[in-house]
Amino acid sequence: MIGTDIERAAELLRSGKVIGIPTETVYGLAANALNEEAVLDIYQIKNRPSFDPLISHFPNKDSIYGYVKEFPVYAQKLSDTLWPGPLTLLLESNGKLPLMISSGSPKIAVRVPGHKMSLELLGLLEFPLAAPSANPFGYISPTRAEHVEAQLGEKIPYILDGGECSIGLESTIIDASSERPKILRLGGYTLSEIAEAGEIEPELLLNQNSNPQAPGQLDKHYSPKSKFILTENIKASLEEHAGKKISILTFGAMEEIEGVFQLNLSKSGSTREAAKNLFHYLRMLDESESELIISVKLPEEEWGLAINDRLRRAAAK
Numbered sequence: 001m002i003g004t005d006i007e008r009a010a011e012l013l014r015s016g017k018v019i020g021i022p023t024e025t026v027y028g029l030a031a032n033a034l035n036e037e038a039v040l041d042i043y044q045i046k047n048r049p050s051f052d053p054l055i056s057h058f059p060n061k062d063s064i065y066g067y068v069k070e071f072p073v074y075a076q077k078l079s080d081t082l083w084p085g086p087l088t089l090l091l092e093s094n095g096k097l098p099l100m101i102s103s104g105s106p107k108i109a110v111r112v113p114g115h116k117m118s119l120e121l122l123g124l125l126e127f128p129l130a131a132p133s134a135n136p137f138g139y140i141s142p143t144r145a146e147h148v149e150a151q152l153g154e155k156i157p158y159i160l161d162g163g164e165c166s167i168g169l170e171s172t173i174i175d176a177s178s179e180r181p182k183i184l185r186l187g188g189y190t191l192s193e194i195a196e197a198g199e200i201e202p203e204l205l206l207n208q209n210s211n212p213q214a215p216g217q218l219d220k221h222y223s224p225k226s227k228f229i230l231t232e233n234i235k236a237s238l239e240e241h242a243g244k245k246i247s248i249l250t251f252g253a254m255e256e257i258e259g260v261f262q263l264n265l266s267k268s269g270s271t272r273e274a275a276k277n278l279f280h281y282l283r284m285l286d287e288s289e290s291e292l293i294i295s296v297k298l299p300e301e302e303w304g305l306a307i308n309d310r311l312r313r314a315a316a317k
């Protein structure tokens, strides 16, 4: 059931239930992070392998101190400027969070979400919330309460409706447990926003397929059911696949192609607008029942990098 009753959401979480919650990035599948059974339920509902750890959500920075050994100075700078917002930090755990949340790793992932409703909910609770994105493992992330309802609605008692996510891409993940920060996932904050806020030059450590630092960085992810390809040249791809039922995802000034279901991530060429539309449009294309979805690559700047990362994984075999 979808609703806007924050008190009810809090009650359900207190009684160990898993519910859908809004954040500014994507919707989360949330439970009491200190309740191991509830956390186990998250893994089951999402059909997520136990080696893929969860992010814990807090109402503010101060409430995180009780769960970590250290909070390096640059990480403080980052969080002072960028929280609440789409930033997740990996910090060394002091052991207070159940190991299951970090899949046995000594580092925990923490963030303060930048959505009014989730902050209000976290403020009511006596515990942090473990929450992965509220999609079945491997599928497209949800950016509206209806997306969660469509796929997980029967498995959870409540979805708190906070409207359409304002960012639309998952948080940027930074391993802040060592001297040199490492970016493990591109996301809602761009590289330059991170560099500026933390006065740092982080190392980029994406695509850790063989030695996953962030196991969610598996090559195949965010995948529609239909066959999906990523191209620099839509026209050439269309010719190559002529005769098939194709739908396309475009960006910027591009003429309409007749007879093809087509969605444009941002006609004005804004990567920020494209981020907000990305997962909703991927779902619409997937529901259009075409044999093949063809997407353009975005310019490798601002949010274009994080979007291309998602598109590349959607296209991975």
Ligand code: TXA
Pocket (backbone or CB within 6 Å): 023, 025, 026, 027, 028, 029, 052, 053, 054, 055, 086, 088, 090, 101, 102, 103, 105, 107, 108, 109, 113, 131, 132, 133, 134, 169, 170, 171, 173, 213, 214, 215, 216, 217
């Ligand atoms: O924006 C977001 O981050 C959303 C909202 C709901 O907060 N959450 C999200 O969660 O994207 P999820 O589970 O879909 O992706 C979390 C990523 C995964 O790739 C996971 O492997 C990584 O964070 N992660 C979590 N804890 C980790 C840890 N202790 N060490 C390494 N990677 C970790």
Ligand code: MG
Pocket (backbone or CB within 6 Å): 132, 133, 141, 216
């Ligand atoms: Mg996810």
